[in-house]
Structures are given as structure tokens and as C-alpha cells.
Amino acid sequence: MTAPAYGVLRQVSETASVLLENNPSSMTLEGTNSWVLRATPSSPAVVVDPGYRDLGHLELLAGVAPVELILLTHHHPDHAEGAPWFAERVGAPVRAFDPALCVGASSFVDGEAIEAGGLSLRVLHTPGHTGDSVCLVLDGQVLTGDTILGRGTTVLHDLGDYLRSLRRLIELPAGTVGLPGHGPELPDLPATAREYLSHREQRLDQVRSALKTLGADATPRQVVEVVYADVDRALWAPAEWSVQAQLDYLRSEENG
Numbered sequence: 001m002t003a004p005a006y007g008v009l010r011q012v013s014e015t016a017s018v019l020l021e022n023n024p025s026s027m028t029l030e031g032t033n034s035w036v037l038r039a040t041p042s043s044p045a046v047v048v049d050p051g052y053r054d055l056g057h058l059e060l061l062a063g064v065a066p067v068e069l070i071l072l073t074h075h076h077p078d079h080a081e082g083a084p085w086f087a088e089r090v091g092a093p094v095r096a097f098d099p100a101l102c103v104g105a106s107s108f109v110d111g112e113a114i115e116a117g118g119l120s121l122r123v124l125h126t127p128g129h130t131g132d133s134v135c136l137v138l139d140g141q142v143l144t145g146d147t148i149l150g151r152g153t154t155v156l157h158d159l160g161d162y163l164r165s166l167r168r169l170i171e172l173p174a175g176t177v178g179l180p181g182h183g184p185e186l187p188d189l190p191a192t193a194r195e196y197l198s199h200r201e202q203r204l205d206q207v208r209s210a211l212k213t214l215g216a217d218a219t220p221r222q223v224v225e226v227v228y229a230d231v232d233r234a235l236w237a238p239a240e241w242s243v244q245a246q247l248d249y250l251r252s253e254e255n256g
Contacts, residue, residue: 006031007060015039015119015139016179019061021051023078026234029150029182032078035143036064039118044068046117048136048143049079049181050086058086069116070103072096073145073181074133097125097132108134126169128162129154135169141177142169142189150183153199156242159249163200169193203227207246220244 006022021032034057035048045065049072051057061067067090072080075098084103087094093105095114101107108114110125114136122137126147136143146154147165156162170193178186186192210226211218220243221236228239 007057009036009060009064012179012185013139013141013177016141016143017064018179019057019064021054021057021078023052023054026232027155027238028078029152031182033179033181033183034061035179036061037117037119037121037138038065043119044117046071046119046121047086047090047092049073049145050082052078053082053085055085058082058089061086062090066090067092069105069114070094071114071121071136072101073136073143073147074098074130075101076130076146079145079181097123097134101132124168126165128156128158128165130157131161133165137172140173140175141179142172143179143181144169144186144189145181148178148180148186148189148192148196150178150180150186152183153196155238156245159200159204159242159245160252162245163197166193166197166200170197203242204246204250207243207250211250218247220247223247 006020009017009019011017015037017036019034023031032051034051037046045067046069047067070087070092083094087103094103095105096102097108099107108123112123114121124135126133126135129146133145133147135147170190172190176189178189206227210223214222220240223243224236224239
């Protein structure tokens, strides 16, 4: 799938459109997907992840429709930095799992239903990429933030949490569409979650194997040089974060 044009709202489903922020990088893929959710063309909008404090992008978002509510999938600046400015600009509250990110509203509770703009969204707390990561379920669609990307795999903070989050997403109905924070839509999110789970299990086996060669006290960097030898070196630094999460997981298993 080709990347949509920056600054152009693209309709994805009856209720979901996306505005792609012009912040491409190895970590953000083509850029951050700011999602605009509306029950009908005349309904007020729910905006998910307004992105960086990029005033050109935020002004375009503000011009799409009156905004009733702003939701954040997690705290990383490419999703949340612009939220306070945007909230003031459109006169809407901000909700997130982390109370520190909220503006004029309460934080999320896992499993709660959010009613706004004629829509009903369900919150799934899906930690792993970050402790405050959530997915938002809406009519056979799930906004996944960075928990699952449109392509590639995400950087991890806590592997145990992440594996549990993947298993939770696998339980969703087959054919549930994934609307990620970066990259293209996913036609079958539970199938992608199964692929992610298999990938993580393979990586764990590779890390276990590397530790047998390198020794139990190997550093994340040493493990990356073995396990990620075929990966672009520009990605080795973020890979170290994921390897640290894998080492923490394996060492907690041994101590548990």
C-alpha cells in the first residue's frame, strides 16, 4: 500500500478517517496516524493521537470537524505532545490512561465504554510497548497505537506485559480491522497479533541461544549484535530496548 499524502484526510471506514503527520522516521514509519472518528458526516469528532506539537498538522485536524473529545493511546511525544495545545485550540478534553496526560477529564479505566460523538469505544489496557498503552475498540475496528504497527514490530518496555496484551488481542473476532498509530491498516488484527506472538517467541529462543554463547550476564548490546545481525544498524539502538525487556523477562522466569 502506498503512503497517503500528508495533510489529506483519508476515509478508511464509515466511522474512521486518518490524517498522516509529516514526521517520517525509522521509528514512526511514514509518520503518525492521527485518527478522526465520526458517527456520521455531520457528527462531532473524536480525535485519537493528535501527534507532535506540529501546528500545521494540528490546525488541519482542527479544521476537519468540531472536536468533542481527544484520546491518547500512550504518552510518547509523536502521539501526545500536541494534545494540550490542540485541546485548547478546539475546546475539548483529553483522556488517556496516564492521569498526567489528561486535560479536563479523568483517566481511562480498563474495559470502560467511552460514549462521545455518537460513538461507543471500549478501552483495552494493553501495556508492553509502554506501561500506559491502550487499544480502543470501535465497531469491528481497533485503534492500536504502537501496540501493533501497520508493518514491522514495535519496541518493548515490558515483554511479559506485551505477551499478555497480544493474547488479549488474539481473542478479538477474526477480521477485526487494526487501525495503527503508524503504517497501513491491518485487515485482520487477531491474525497479526498471532504473528507478533510467534515472532516474539522466536526472538526469545534466539536470545536464549545467544546467552548460551555469550554467557548469562551478556549485555543487551552484545545480544543485539548476535540476534539482530541481519537488521539495519540504525535500528540497533531501539532493538537494545526490546532486548533489555527480553532479558528482564528471561531472568525473572529463572528467579520465579
